[in-house]
Amino acid sequence: MSEVNAATAAQSPALSWRQKVLFGQVAVFVIWMAVWQILAGLELIDPFISASPWSVVVRLADWFVNGTALGSFWYQVLVTLGEAAGGFVLGVIAGVFLGILLGQIDYLADVLNPYIKFFNAVPRIVLGSIFVMWLGLGLPAKAFLAAVLVFFVVFFNAFQGARSVDPNLVANIRILGGSRMDVVRNVVLPSALTWIIASLHVALGLAIVGAIVGEILGAQHGLGLLIKFSQNNFDSPGVYGCMFVIGAIVLSVEAVMARVEKRLLKWQKPKSSTSAQDA
């Protein structure tokens, strides 16, 4: 993520820093898989519980080719992705909107403060059950659960971002003739954006968590249900297989997000990065 050791990279012309990192990343994966495979092969760990990389590959290949007990594997992936994406978008929009709004209007922030804390304290899994009761086994219940998880992270960051605006910038916009909306558009949103973007990485993971947990609580399709189904059949390669697929999906979405982030924050001095404030 950062080019901390750019200087080191410059010294060795044979391999660039990125190549070295990539090499290290692949090496870690290979060693991890090899150790796992060997341990399972020698039965030093119970292959029935811990499976083995090869059995996971076989299980995934079987699912891809022949489909799962719930139908096509791709369809399960799509269902989960759709729920997570819906929840992510909903949660981010609501979080940014309310965060900025309350960040601007002190009265509203003070009035709603205990309610936000109350809802933030409610265990999300309870909300999952409530949403399944309200909205049934389809996509909306999971999307809502994912949205709630995403919302609080984004909300607290957007709120903090809107609060930590440089008062000089606001004063300057107003003196130059800007309206309140001009202030929000030109100062509050852009300066909260650094905070919001930092929260999106956490939010992305939470959107997937919301979708999967929602599916485990009650669903007809999706990777969460597939995990539960595999677990009930003592199919440990299936459980690990779903885990890897989810991980791969999150990694690729992260890569896209990193690009968008770079673009949105291109005005920043290189190197400084704001850390995520988890809620």
Next chain:
Amino acid sequence: MAEQAARLGGVKFEGVSKRFVSPIGETMTALRDVNLEIQPGQFCAIVGPTGCGKSTTLTMAAGLDRPSEGRVSVSGQPVNGITKGASFMFQQDALLPWKSIVANVALGPTFNKVPQKDALDAARDWLRTVGLAGFESHYPHQLSGGMRKRASLAAALINKPSMLLMDEPFSALDVQTRAIMSNELLSLWDKTKPSVLFVTHDLEEAIGLADKVVVITAGPGTVKAVFDIDLPRPRGPLQEIRFEPRFLELHHQIWEALRDEVQRTYARQSVPTPAGKAKP
């Protein structure tokens, strides 16, 4: 148009006091019974010790703060909301870091409903005027401190303000850059002649730039003395005029008034007063 510009921009403080309530509930008086008048087109420097409330005069003239007592009027109108026709230059530049330099300078006209294209054209013209042609699409962090000041100056002047408020605008710059910026400020001011309230702690800068120097007392601040600076204009480089006899004479007079206040502030901040420096 020229007539109107001459009429606009006068500033008047009548019996102005300003109190702040600190977060722990203590009332702090920043300014006490300030009476001050700045003619349209006049360049007025405000000097005083640190923390005497001189910046508060600017925020009240801009309409960002309300006086606790008394009245502030600009262009003959009592200040009520953000003052029209004012521009402000802060100690830290108030450029938006996420906008390019040209977009920053174009903000003023954009807010005043000038079409985007015209606003950008005007911004480019102003950037040329302040010597920043070629840097239009740079972001603020890519410019040096002096260049950011030039951009801020362009952003402040593009709205053709009748009153320009400057709060130690050049204090963060190195000595050479500051001298250059002072000279450029004077030549730009000469073109449109807004009235200027220029807060500084640098007496040479104040005398070199202003028509009138106001000395504010140690907090709570009030006007201690007002000096008319009768050095002829155009003044030429500050580095040269500061050795002229009249400049030295004025410097001596104003320093006499300022010294006590500075020492009083100093004595308050550092408990053991250095021997020999304390005034009886």
